Amino acid sequence: MDKPSTADNHQPHGTEAVVTVQPVDAASSDINHTLTDNINIASDLQQWQALSAWSIVSNIFSTLKSILSNGFAIVPIVYTGWKQGFDMQWGILASGILLLLVTLLAIIEWRKFRFRLNNHQLEVKRGLLFTKKDEIPLSRIQNIRYEQPFYFKPLSLGTLVIETAGSKNDEAHLAALDTQQAQTLKRLLLNLPYAKTLSTSEHSQVNEQDSADTSQTIVRKSLWDLVLFGFYQNNFIWFAVIAGPIAGQINWDNIFDSPVAQQFWLWAQQQTHQNIGLQTIMVIVVLFGVYSLFSLISIIAAILKYHPYQLDKHDDTLQRSGGVISHQQDALAIRRIQLVHVQQPIIARLFNRWTLYFKQVKGHEVEHKTKQHMLVPSVKPAEIESLLAKIPHLSGGASALPNSYSPIHVNWLTRRIALPLTLASVISIVGYYGHQSLGFFEVIWFATTMVIVALFIRYKQWGYVVADQVIWQHSGFLGQQWKRVTFEKVQHVSITQTQSQKQAKLAYVEVGLASGSVVFPYIPIQVAELIITRSLNATSHDNRNWI
Template sequence: MMSKRFSNWASLSPWSIISFSLQTLKTMVNNGYAMIPIVYTGWQQGFSSPWMIIAIVSVIIAIFTFAIAQWAQYRYRLIDAKLGIKQGILFKSAHEIPLNKIQNVRLEQPLYFRPLGLFSLVVETAGSKKDEAVLSAINYRQAMQLKKQLFQRSAATTNGINVQELSQTDSINNHGVVVRKSLKDLLFFGLYQNNLFWLSIISGSILGQLDWSKVGQSPLAVDALDWYQNNIATSLLNELLFGLLALVSLYLLLSLISITSAVLKYHPYQLSLRHNTLHRTGGLLAKQQDALVLARVQLIRFEQPIIGRIIKLWTVNFKQVQGTEVEQMAKRHMLIPSMSQQQIAETLPQLTGLSSNASALPTHYNGIYFGWFWRRALLPVVISIIALLVAGPNPFTELLWLGSMVFVIGLYLKYRQWGYHLQGDDLWIHTGVLGQSWQLISLKKVQHVCISQTLGQKKKQLATLYIGLASGEQKIPYFPIEDARLIAETALSLTKHDHTNWI
């Protein structure tokens, strides 16, 4: 029975104004990174101090006022197996979330709520790219009661059992810890998962505002150039070693951001299994408790970037319905970092609630046909040849040749790593360029299949297979039609008489 305590419309604690304020500020920062060069330029030219103070105070007051208005209009309740939410200031909205459509219920404790002993309860549903509901500033007892009612009921509905049966089987299933990660593991994770995209945008904008002629004439730059000429430029070998060392040092320096983020977000990392549900805990600044029903996993991705390939470590990601997977755009946190191939083989058999029966990463895969590569590599090479014949050797044609060669090499590396491996009722798809990744697909989760053939593919008995999952579409191009039909028929035979909810 649904608790009567949450059946009436309730408001959040006034402390949630803090959360609303910071969320508004975060939205402004996320959408305002392009203003950094303008602010930097203005700072260099000198802002008017009184107007600067007035602008800052006005923004703070506006954010705080908007947060108070959000808190005053926010209401929630649990009734008739639905979570109701009312919110909005100028444009009010009211929506109800069926509990059996809830994908995840996440408990977080941001740093600013820790002294108060308060938490935020985050609800995610299928088909939404953002959190469906966030109940801020609730105490631990209330948060756990809400989480139990929301998550266990939705999990039980998905698996075709009721809450009472779920609690009865709780003692049978594994309560133990599946994976623990030390501080060292998280340091390695931050190192090989380093994403420099946003840092390059921000730093590039700022560096573009610098007067490099003045920088080059500074005493420090002159001394550094003299030292380089006297000690490094004496031989080509010294220059190559110095360049390599500089690149490695720069990568390590920039990785400090990624490493710090990984430690603050995940340490101390612990993943446990309880009644076929994964529970992850961790976080230094913001403590988090994430839960994921294994039956809802649509695809498992094993990623190994180029640095991870060197140190032989993988990241395991559990993907759900597209738009709500637990680790999307660095927002969700249901992944397993720094996994060796042996650790993966030890962990997979413990995840008995998965639709997949795989117990280890494959050791080989069947590659795609060479025609996929040359059909795509031919055009840039032809364009480069035509440009060279028409314009002759010049900086433009040389740059065009260089660009086409880099493109062709990258395309070839991608072709070499694109393959597949059928293992019983599971399908593995291998992709990559410098790094590599495996996608594990349980054919029981396939929603649709499509076999496509061009005229050229028909002549060579090849095809492209499209596999539709709730987590997104996967494809295998230019491979034998017999294998495509085998995979498609296996998926259709498994799902033909299976009426289990994919989600």
């Protein structure tokens, strides 16, 4: 007979023994396993790493996308050639040769591409005949974007795009990385400048715990918000550039003489009863419908790129995630933000929505880098103050949009009105002696009046607000925008005065930031001197690098 256990000896009669089993903490085990994997990945990244062969696919798609995105200008040419009898065989042959060359270049890029993380810098080398090596200090890294195209999702692969301050293009493009490797590398690139060591498991565990504790969701955007964003952010000018030459190839006479067009015009006349006002309203409704139809492209693009939109604050870093087909994660260090730009196009004013941009250090090409700024779409006015309040480390502190602003001096308007008035007067005098018809003078002065009205609207939108730590600039035409400049980020202030401005005690002020310049025209000289004083005071108290 087995000897009863001590627990059995102390168990009262008539009751069942309760055996306590210590559970295994599965979550802790998973965390420790993940930390170990991250440490191993971090150690491997110190050696030269090759990209996965799947990066060939990414390079092919990226090159073709670049060719197509920069080839809008050839759309009218292709359309015209097709209308005049395009040779399909030559087209297929040219496309095949292009695809073959792109594939060959992608294979060479994959074979010669290497990267490693060494001594607080990311090193990248590539090239066939001539090896090019880039050494990117981590202190220069401005934005890290994680992308996962649809063709990488089943493979659990992703791409890291690393942008640096002042660069013309993306500094490094690491394609087809394992998801865990990409996320670990992204964390190391963001945290290495502030850590003494990253090799011990204790420090990694502290970082993981701190990240979990300090992660905060700042804003989420619904599907409807993105639909509104795509609708009001539509850039109609690109449609005009492409459609204009194509429209020139269409025989409009045949279209207008068609039975459908004649029936529509007869119906419109019957509905409006030959009333010019009602016909004008109908034309406006038709144009709005055409704009809405074209906006479908912009709406779909906004949904595919941003849904489900989420902006998180992770320690001292902002991270935006979203994307339906191609998942993206943008990481931006808060200290890199140079300017907060809040924009409201004319269509957005109907919905009382704004688009908020966190502008970074620009590269050599302003147009290229502008598209890379992190943005928050479809923001309500009440959300702006709440959003900025969740980023206390943002220079200048949080602040709501001002309710009003001080206008620039009226001299700005009078000096600009003088030119079209003078030009119209000279043309009228010449036309009078040339015996021009009355219609000639009506056209000249109608155009002059439209120019003056446009200048007046522009003048009414110019203004500024000077606060303790920031200065706001208001501008716009039919839409409006606010630019929030922090005195801590000001790199230089340029003051220009003409002779007339000196007499009126006015100045033309240009405030220089690492993200570009902000101009305040025709403001009082006292305000200009105040901007200089507060900028110098902010720099003297905090002389760290502006960038």
